[in-house]
Amino acid sequence: MTAAHSTGTGFDHAALIVDSDDTVQQLLVPVLRRHATDRTPVLLVVGPHTERVLRAELGPVAETLEWGTPDAFYQRLGFAFANFRQYLREQHAQGRSVHVIAEPDVATDLEAPVDRVAAYLSYESMCNDVYAAYGCPITCIWDSRRHPTLVIENVRSIHDHELTVDGRLENDGFIPTDRYLDGRADVTMPPAPEASDLDLVIDELDELTGCRAAISAWATEHGFADLAAKQVSAAASEVLTNGLRHGRPPVRVRTWHHDKTLVVHVEDRGGTPIPADAGYRPPLRPGDGMGLWVARQFADVLLTHTDVGCTAVRLYFPYGVTHRGLDVDEG
Numbered sequence: 001m002t003a004a005h006s007t008g009t010g011f012d013h014a015a016l017i018v019d020s021d022d023t024v025q026q027l028l029v030p031v032l033r034r035h036a037t038d039r040t041p042v043l044l045v046v047g048p049h050t051e052r053v054l055r056a057e058l059g060p061v062a063e064t065l066e067w068g069t070p071d072a073f074y075q076r077l078g079f080a081f082a083n084f085r086q087y088l089r090e091q092h093a094q095g096r097s098v099h100v101i102a103e104p105d106v107a108t109d110l111e112a113p114v115d116r117v118a119a120y121l122s123y124e125s126m127c128n129d130v131y132a133a134y135g136c137p138i139t140c141i142w143d144s145r146r147h148p149t150l151v152i153e154n155v156r157s158i159h160d161h162e163l164t165v166d167g168r169l170e171n172d173g174f175i176p177t178d179r180y181l182d183g184r185a186d187v188t189m190p191p192a193p194e195a196s197d198l199d200l201v202i203d204e205l206d207e208l209t210g211c212r213a214a215i216s217a218w219a220t221e222h223g224f225a226d227l228a229a230k231q232v233s234a235a236a237s238e239v240l241t242n243g244l245r246h247g248r249p250p251v252r253v254r255t256w257h258h259d260k261t262l263v264v265h266v267e268d269r270g271g272t273p274i275p276a277d278a279g280y281r282p283p284l285r286p287g288d289g290m291g292l293w294v295a296r297q298f299a300d301v302l303l304t305h306t307d308v309g310c311t312a313v314r315l316y317f318p319y320g321v322t323h324r325g326l327d328v329d330e331g
Helices: 021-038 048-064 077-093 116-130 149-157 177-182 205-221 226-246 291-298 319-323
Strands: 013-018 042-045 099-102 138-143 161-164 167-170 198-202 251-258 261-268 301-307 310-318
Touching (some): 013 021, 013 149, 021 048, 021 099, 021 138, 021 161, 077 099, 077 116, 077 291, 116 149, 116 301, 138 149, 198 205, 205 226, 205 251, 205 261, 226 251, 226 261, 226 291, 226 310, 291 301, 291 310, 310 319
Parallel strands (some): 013 138, 013 161, 042 099
Antiparallel strands (some): 198 251, 251 261, 261 310, 301 310
16 A cells, blocks of 8 residues: 555545454544534444443543444445445535445345345445435445455555555455446356246236236245335336347246345346446436336346346345335334
């Protein structure tokens, strides 16, 4: 790492890698004290433990800072990305530059059916493009006690600066968004189970209604609330529509469950590659396709893979995350 200077992204996106409470106290607390003295706007969206450490160190200064509720920002991954974008957009419209300090609510779980952290890091990489226009610096706190070394190195690669004992330094290993996503967007998926809960094939758009109803009923059977079940169905419908319109019918959809996570797998015979950044940005005009953007909003994790004669999209809906913010039991 070298002394900080612009990496050309137009966005100050720093990582704070912590391995103890002392790291937070030594590196972040002085920054917050300076902001309080300078009256620089700050939004902190951090976990309960980090908040306790900061409040204990800052004392009365903590009350001069804005504290966000993590659950209001960190929901499904697409929702989290959109929530922060909306906040930054509103601050920019008001002429404010707010230093956002966020601690992602994701943890490495080797038993989970999908790597949620890897999916989150793709969104973090997209921040470098999508959030750049709003003029708000962001510092992301990542705890090396909760994640393996490879995850932390990937974290460093998508932040152009790192907050260290030597100051805010440029990350020489920074990887721009297009390069980062190109190497991770098309992934080899675990094989589908031999037996699926649903296995449907459609050839025409007018068959979508029955397919949506079947998927919604399946989600309801697995305990999903009515609104959540409709969102599962809507996400699947957008992917199915893309397969019919832009791929090559017939389009097959299979569903299964892994404990309390519902999985929807859609594939067509087109073999058309899906752009690495597809679905991360909201449509700009009313006539633009909603497709993968809606799917990324409603699913927690969306994976894509293209092979000869097959384009596949897989959607994951963990019960707890999917119901967060819906005013129902997240059990």
